[in-house]
Amino acid sequence: NKRTKIKDLLVQEPTGQEVTVMGWVRSFRNNQFMAVNDGSTNNNVQVVLELGKLDDETLKRITSSASVKVTGKAIASLGKGQKMDLVADTLEILGDSDPMKYPLQLKNKPTLEYLREIAHLRFRTNTFGAVFRVRHALAFAIHKFFNDKGFVYLHTPIITASDAEGAGEMFRVSTLPLDNPPKNDDGSINFREDFFGKTTNLTVSGQLEGELGATAFGEIYTFGPTFRAENSNTARHLAEFWMIEPEVAFNDLEDNANLAEEFIKYLIRYAMENNRDDLDFLAQRLAEEEKQLPQDKRSEMGLIEKLEFVMNNDFERVTYTEAIDILLQSPAYKKKKFAYEVKWGIDMQSEHERYLVEKHFKKPVIVTNYPAAIKAFYMRSNDDANPELGRGPTVAAMDILAPGIGEIVGGSQREERYDRLLERMSEMHIPAEELWWYLDTRRFGTVPHAGFGLGFERMVLFVTGMTNIRDVIAFPRTPGSAEF
């Protein structure tokens, strides 16, 4: 079964060569012109049927999304809009598709919301074709970036007994019978009798295991699914999302920020160089979507312009303390436009982050040195408390905020000093016995090290210009959605 992919066919010179394509019908007009797509590109090949050659019965079966095999000759097109026609010698209908029942046929211009309900079929639209080809390319580029730098791809576990972020947002994993689990004397469930012998969860982050790898290989990265049982129904949160977590021995916070900035720019450049067709399509889609918005809600730049700007300009870098000062002096603050309080010590809300990125700096911003009180236990203390100014110590944390997205990266230099780490864990009520294996890295040849996590779907949102995170992952897991 030799078939030519439409993407490869359309770049050939049409000289009457015989080719076979297989795909799905997108449209059929005048009983003669059939647009066929095979998912390799958003561009369809126009198949021309010889009038009178096919019987009515067959013609009727050429419907939207019927699957077909066409063998014919590629010739220069007489029509406008395409360079090539495929004049069919033989047409075989591989699978029928009833137009009265095909969900994509039932709506004239299906909305993204409607397509989310038929997520099992939405890949067959141009928008999702483009989004998922770009997602694929970015996934490949991630491996290429780190491989070229000599990082080791470390597979960290999905099922784990530790809560890396200490935020308690974990999905429990258990093999105990739900209706009659073994009980302790006090009536609580006895997880020691579980298959795993412990309370286990789906991982929220591979970082802690990643640190074990970094303190042996020097440089590792993870790239896998992570899970958060936070019940937040927003356009930026998923219960199951993919994260890339590099971890590098001997790096400090600045090295970490440099690596993250280089990485993000590399991914954008990769997509611009390898997926320009799809990005142009998505740019067009976004421009049309934004036409529906009031003038002041529209982006200042088109998608392509934005990507070029970000890959060619330095990210802004500010400390948390500077960021709070900017917010306090902003017109938005003075006009009481923020719904949440602004003062040193707050966990910045998305309205604050978006103000900094979209209104103030108008570019990606790396915010460093956050208050220890709002960050995870593993971040390195800066030992810089300033009680006179009402400021506690900060930690060597960094978040990268992106226009239109908010937080896209979270990372830090890690606390490599054994005693300091123990101290901080006990302050945060994290039992040392549970993380004895993690603490061992600090006991045997500890080194300064740093890493970060890039939320893959947030990166795909940024590159594709899509606005809802459910539209950049094939099968979104959000509160109430787990069917397919």
Ligand code: 4AD
């Ligand atoms: O800031 P987070 O929670 O950091 C960590 O998990 C660290 N262990 C990373 C590290 O230092 N190795 O998550 C990292 C990124 C966020 O910046 C965000 O882009 C994404 O992961 N993220 C989510 N994406 C989609 N849905 C969610 N519920 C997300 N939670 C975090």
Ligand code: MG
């Ligand atoms: Mg974070």
